[in-house]
Amino acid sequence: MRKNNPYTIMFGREPSQMVSRITQRDEIINTFTSDVPSSQIFFITGVRGSGKTVLMSEISARLAAEKKWITVEISPMGDMLAELASKIYHTGGMPKWLKTAGIDLSFFGIGVKIKSAEPVTNIEIALRRILGKLKKEGKRLLITMDEAFSSKEMRIFASAFQIFMREKLPVFLIMTGLYKNIDVLRNDKVLTFLLRTPRINLGSLNIRSMQNYYTETFQLPEEDALEMAHMTKGYPFAFQVLGYHTYEHHGDYQKAVEPTRLYLEEYVYEKLWTELSDKEKKICTAIAGTESGKVLDIRKKLDIETNEFSPYRANLIKKGILDGSNYGHISFTLPFFDDFVRSC
Ligand SMILES: Nc1ncnc2c1ncn2[C@@H]1O[C@H](COP(=O)(O)OP(=O)(O)OP(=O)(O)O)[C@@H](O)[C@H]1O
Ligand SMILES: [Mg+2]
Numbered sequence: 001m002r003k004n005n006p007y008t009i010m011f012g013r014e015p016s017q018m019v020s021r022i023t024q025r026d027e028i029i030n031t032f033t034s035d036v037p038s039s040q041i042f043f044i045t046g047v048r049g050s051g052k053t054v055l056m057s058e059i060s061a062r063l064a065a066e067k068k069w070i071t072v073e074i075s076p077m078g079d080m081l082a083e084l085a086s087k088i089y090h091t092g093g094m095p096k097w098l099k100t101a102g103i104d105l106s107f108f109g110i111g112v113k114i115k116s117a118e119p120v121t122n123i124e125i126a127l128r129r130i131l132g133k134l135k136k137e138g139k140r141l142l143i144t145m146d147e148a149f150s151s152k153e154m155r156i157f158a159s160a161f162q163i164f165m166r167e168k169l170p171v172f173l174i175m176t177g178l179y180k181n182i183d184v185l186r187n188d189k190v191l192t193f194l195l196r197t198p199r200i201n202l203g204s205l206n207i208r209s210m211q212n213y214y215t216e217t218f219q220l221p222e223e224d225a226l227e228m229a230h231m232t233k234g235y236p237f238a239f240q241v242l243g244y245h246t247y248e249h250h251g252d253y254q255k256a257v258e259p260t261r262l263y264l265e266e267y268v269y270e271k272l273w274t275e276l277s278d279k280e281k282k283i284c285t286a287i288a289g290t291e292s293g294k295v296l297d298i299r300k301k302l303d304i305e306t307n308e309f310s311p312y313r314a315n316l317i318k319k320g321i322l323d324g325s326n327y328g329h330i331s332f333t334l335p336f337f338d339d340f341v342r343s344c
Contacts, residue, residue, distance in 0.1 A: 007243035012053040017213045019205040032172045039198050040165050044176040046202030047320030049237030049268050052176035060144050071142040080157040081123045086110050101133045124160050131169035140170040148175040150185045158191045179318050204234025218251040228253050233335040261336040269340045283312050288341035293329045
């Protein structure tokens with residue numbers, strides 16, 4: 001019988017063939033596990049499908065495997081402090097532990113009334129007591145939040161988090177999000193401490209590692225596997241989608257190209273396109289229509305000067321759509337994106 005396809009075309013799912021982002025992963029883990037952490041928060045940004053959720057989950061799973069760590073995931077909506085307290089309470093072993101510490105959360109509908117203790121009625125105070133107890137026990141708490149964005153609730157949560165940090169409580173936070181959303185959050189006038197928070201922007205994956213996976217899975221000559229890896233341009237989602245379709249075509253990767261292109265368009269590019277401004281769309285169209293990839297030629301086509309063009313270029317690079325590493329040139333980071341833009 002044929003084995004299951006080893007590639008995943010679902011978002012957020014930790015893939016069985018994963019190209020580790022060792023540098024970024026270790027930067028966060030080493031910072032959080034050091035005796036005197038230089039930061040208790042990290043942002044992970046990157047274009048859709050760049051692997052933000054996967055990286056965050058990987059870090060969370062690694063820390064959760066250590067005795068010292070408790071990890072909880074909360075959503076960026078609603079009453080985040082209440083959700084945090086509830087999630088901590090429902091972590092294995094915690095109800096008993098909080099009971100012995102005399103922390104009664106029944107006021108918030110969490111757990112049951114503790115006879116010997118007054119219920120805490122302020123959620124921030126409740127959390128401070130929990131975190132204080134964790135500190136005494138030598139434990140650390142990691143909170144993960146996927147797809148964060150600025151909101152009233154976020155401001156309340158972040159302000160409380162800042163107080164926890166000021167009180168040297170052992171609480172750590174990873175937030176993922178699109179560059180634009182995280183940028184708004186970082187520039188919040190009230191939450192100035194977020195501006196100093198380190199941000200990891202996810203780029204492409206290692207081509208050689210992709211090649212190795214393809215060689216092994218499809219028993220392909222190395223140069224064919226390398227061609228496949230180059231086709232993905234190192235874009236994590238494309239690595240999975242091309243692998244998936246190649247598997248469905250019994251290793252004939254040429255046949256997998258068209259379904260891969262269509263899949264990327266339908267599941268990522270169409271959404272990306274709607275998130276661009278009219279001007280950004282125009283610029284992308286000019287880039288897709290300029291064979292040389294030279295900034296000069298693109299600007300000529302658009303009939304705009306450098307000072308007008310540069311901010312757009314910078315923004316599209318930050319969003320992870322453009323690659324500007326080759327001086328005087330720009331190109332798309334995403335595979336088949338130029339075809340897609342030409343068809344728009
Ligand atoms: N390091 C990796 N190696 C191989 N595949 C990966 C890796 N990271 C992510 N992927 C694959 O890429 C796809 C997208 O990953 P993920 O959902 O983490 O992206 P994301 O950046 O969170 O996207 P979104 O902005 O839409 O939430 C998934 O199919 C996942 O399996
Ligand atoms: Mg995600």
